[in-house]
Amino acid sequence: MKIAVCISQVPDTTTKVKIGSDGKSIDPSGVTFIINPYDEFAVEEALKLKEKQGGETFVLTLGKDSAKEVIRKAYAMGIEKGLLIKSETELDSYAVARNLADVLKDINADIILCGKQSIDFDNNQVGSLLAEMLGLPSISVVVGLTVEGNKVRAEREVEGGKEVVESTLPVVICAQRGLNEPRYPNLKGIMQAKSKPIEEKQPAYTQNKIEILSMSLPKPKPKGKIVGTDLSAVPELVRLLREEAKVI
Amino acid sequence: MSKVLVFVESRDNKIKNSGLEAACTATKIAGDLGSDIESLLIGSDVSKIASELSAYGIKKAFVVEDSRLEKYSTTAYSKILAEAARQREADIVILSASAMGKDLSSRVAAKLDAGLAVDCTDIKVESGNIIATRPVYAGKAYIDIKIKSPVKMFSLRPNVFKPLKTDGVVTVVEKLSVNLGDSDFGAQVKEVIVSDEKLDVTEADIVVSGGRGLKGPENYYLVEELAKVLGGASGASRAIVDAGWRPHSDQVGQTGKTVSPSLYIAIGISGAIQHLAGMSSSKCIVAINKDKDAPIFQVADYGIVGDALEIVPELTKEFKKVLSN
Ligand SMILES: Cc1cc2nc3c(=O)[nH]c(=O)nc-3n(C[C@H](O)[C@H](O)[C@H](O)COP(=O)(O)OP(=O)(O)OC[C@H]3O[C@@H](n4cnc5c(N)ncnc54)[C@H](O)[C@@H]3O)c2cc1C
Ligand SMILES: Nc1ncnc2c1ncn2[C@@H]1O[C@H](COP(=O)(O)O)[C@@H](O)[C@H]1O
Numbered sequence: 001m002k003i004a005v006c007i008s009q010v011p012d013t014t015t016k017v018k019i020g021s022d023g024k025s026i027d028p029s030g031v032t033f034i035i036n037p038y039d040e041f042a043v044e045e046a047l048k049l050k051e052k053q054g055g056e057t058f059v060l061t062l063g064k065d066s067a068k069e070v071i072r073k074a075y076a077m078g079i080e081k082g083l084l085i086k087s088e089t090e091l092d093s094y095a096v097a098r099n100l101a102d103v104l105k106d107i108n109a110d111i112i113l114c115g116k117q118s119i120d121f122d123n124n125q126v127g128s129l130l131a132e133m134l135g136l137p138s139i140s141v142v143v144g145l146t147v148e149g150n151k152v153r154a155e156r157e158v159e160g161g162k163e164v165v166e167s168t169l170p171v172v173i174c175a176q177r178g179l180n181e182p183r184y185p186n187l188k189g190i191m192q193a194k195s196k197p198i199e200e201k202q203p204a205y206t207q208n209k210i211e212i213l214s215m216s217l218p219k220p221k222p223k224g225k226i227v228g229t230d231l232s233a234v235p236e237l238v239r240l241l242r243e244e245a246k247v248i
Numbered sequence: 249m250s251k252v253l254v255f256v257e258s259r260d261n262k263i264k265n266s267g268l269e270a271a272c273t274a275t276k277i278a279g280d281l282g283s284d285i286e287s288l289l290i291g292s293d294v295s296k297i298a299s300e301l302s303a304y305g306i307k308k309a310f311v312v313e314d315s316r317l318e319k320y321s322t323t324a325y326s327k328i329l330a331e332a333a334r335q336r337e338a339d340i341v342i343l344s345a346s347a348m349g350k351d352l353s354s355r356v357a358a359k360l361d362a363g364l365a366v367d368c369t370d371i372k373v374e375s376g377n378i379i380a381t382r383p384v385y386a387g388k389a390y391i392d393i394k395i396k397s398p399v400k401m402f403s404l405r406p407n408v409f410k411p412l413k414t415d416g417v418v419t420v421v422e423k424l425s426v427n428l429g430d431s432d433f434g435a436q437v438k439e440v441i442v443s444d445e446k447l448d449v450t451e452a453d454i455v456v457s458g459g460r461g462l463k464g465p466e467n468y469y470l471v472e473e474l475a476k477v478l479g480g481a482s483g484a485s486r487a488i489v490d491a492g493w494r495p496h497s498d499q500v501g502q503t504g505k506t507v508s509p510s511l512y513i514a515i516g517i518s519g520a521i522q523h524l525a526g527m528s529s530s531k532c533i534v535a536i537n538k539d540k541d542a543p544i545f546q547v548a549d550y551g552i553v554g555d556a557l558e559i560v561p562e563l564t565k566e567f568k569k570v571l572s573n
Contacts, residue, residue, distance in 0.1 A: 011385065013503070037503055093354070124350045125366060127354075128322075128351065128355045131355070132355045133358055143496070158348070164438045165438065177499075178496035209363030209396055213379065216389065218387065224545060228553075228554075230554055231554070234559065234562045237550055
């Protein structure tokens with residue numbers, strides 16, 4: 001079985017966003033970059049599938065040279081091969097998906113795993129865009145997956161419950177938290193990852209459809225009111241919510 | 249001239265509130281652009297509900313009906329929406345960024361070669377251009393964006409745009425035909441597992457969430473009772489999801505759900521940056537925490553510093569009392 005995983009590099013979740021000097025992007029100084037948390041679930045699922053069914057695993061990422069770090073992380077977890085589509089400019093989801101599709105169309109993967117969303121731009125787009133570009137079915141927000149023969153059964157999260165979705169291979173799966181527990185790389189894996197080669201190529205598409213005009217921070221909230229420090233504050237809180245905030 | 253097509257989401261032949269939000273917002277945008285507006289419903293039996301859109305100012309509704317469309321299918325629904333946009337020559341497609349909308353929109357965007365602005369929290373027309381505002385980095389920042397492709401798509405964050413009723417509009421309902429073969433049902437929903445009729449945190453106007461300050465899973469009922477009295481949904485911090493007290497579907501935050509209800513009550517939640525990312529755009533935030541320095545108080549509009557196990561039952565009682573009057 002051929003398993004491809006698309007991973008991206010994003011700022012760590014503890015990042016305090018500062019706007020950069022262009023007014024359109026974040027100031028990257030002092031920011032730690034990590035593998036997109038949802039993509040870790042995708043990598044883990046790929047490794048589990050491989051362990052069960054045999055096959056080869058392959059990760060690809062589009063990003064700056066520094067994105068090699070996330071490929072090394074995937075290597076350390078157990079992925080065999082990696083490709084960096086090297087782009088120093090920021091591409092939108094559509095362009096990213098086009099470039100990934102361009103590589104994947106020649107690979108004939110049985111299953112392509114993505115994360116639900118990248119936690120930088122929170123687009124939730126690339127997996128489904130990619131599937132459409134490759135003419136494949138896609139299942140998004142997946143929290144449970146079984147593959148038997150060429151039959152795929154996935155559970156996806158929706159408002160107020162789950163949908164059980166069936167499809168056949170090849171398929172694109174977008175992982176949600178809850179799908180699995182990503183493994184910690186062991187020391188041997190980490191050491192090996194350092195010297196493993198990473199293939200590189202240039203992006204074939206560099207046209208964006210989205211133009212960012214400006215980036216801003218949420219308006220700071222005026223300081224809230226501590227209504228009290230014991231039970232006697234309860235009626236006052238209820239009154240404030242009804243009469244001042246008017247939310248009840 | 250440009251034309252707006254709005255996809256109005258329905259489930260089980262009922263129009264979803266997020267569908268109405270999209271319909272009203274699309275009507276407003278079309279008005280500002282001076283464009284035509286048409287709507288689309290997809291399902292097994294949706295023509296009879298399409299006329300409900302008249303109360304929201306929608307004059308034209310197209311329906312695509314087929315028994316196989318009773319349950320959502322990514323491939324079939326995306327084919328229909330893209331086909332409808334082409335047939336109706338719409339260059340602006342608007343829908344909700346609900347679970348269905350998120351899944352559907354990118355596939356349609358690929359089919360229409362459209363740029364897609366997802367999860368918009370504001371959308372306006374400035375000198376003939378649509379400018380969308382959307383949160384990035386889990387709401388730690390916002391971007392204003394413009395779409396450059398000829399066809400433009402926008403999905404709207406649920407619960408942000410309010411559906412407004414209007415009078416004096418009649419919705420003309422018309423069937424639209426789209427050829428559907430078995431291969432259009434590539435990934436098909438076989439079954440829907442409803443989690444005990446629980447209202448989802450992303451759909452609720454009031455959310456009450458609990459965290460590790462509740463001390464143990466046996467006390468989570470305090471959160472549920474308060475949510476019930478307020479007609480809201482109950483949520484959780486990641487700490488108690490990881491501890492197995494609550495399912496992942498309850499988690500609010502950067503790697504959980506993003507909510508923006510009118511009222512968010514955080515009980516025994518410290519307010520870690522990843523939690524704040526999922527709820528800080530709520531209109532009114534109440535925190536109950538025994539540590540006066542907990543970061544949650546920095547985003548809270550109102551707070552009580554105290555023991556949740558003591559305060560929450562009393563709060564539930566008080567709400568019960570005032571709401572029954
Ligand atoms: C990659 C990543 C992603 C994450 N994503 C999320 C996410 O999506 N959502 C999320 O919530 N977290 C997320 N986290 C975890 C986050 O960093 C915090 O660990 C978590 O939110 C803490 O949960 P908590 O507030 O319930 O627990 P704690 O931080 O332990 O806080 C408990 C609070 O309860 C108070 N308390 C204690 N006893 C009482 C009492 N008797 N009465 C009242 N108050 C009391 C304490 O003062 C304290 O403030 C993420 C972390 C990482 C690394
Ligand atoms: N630059 C990228 N390189 C490789 N995969 C990506 C990239 N951006 C997004 N993806 C994949 O698409 C998923 C959804 O991302 P997004 O649509 O950007 O929210 C991610 O979880 C990744 O699996």
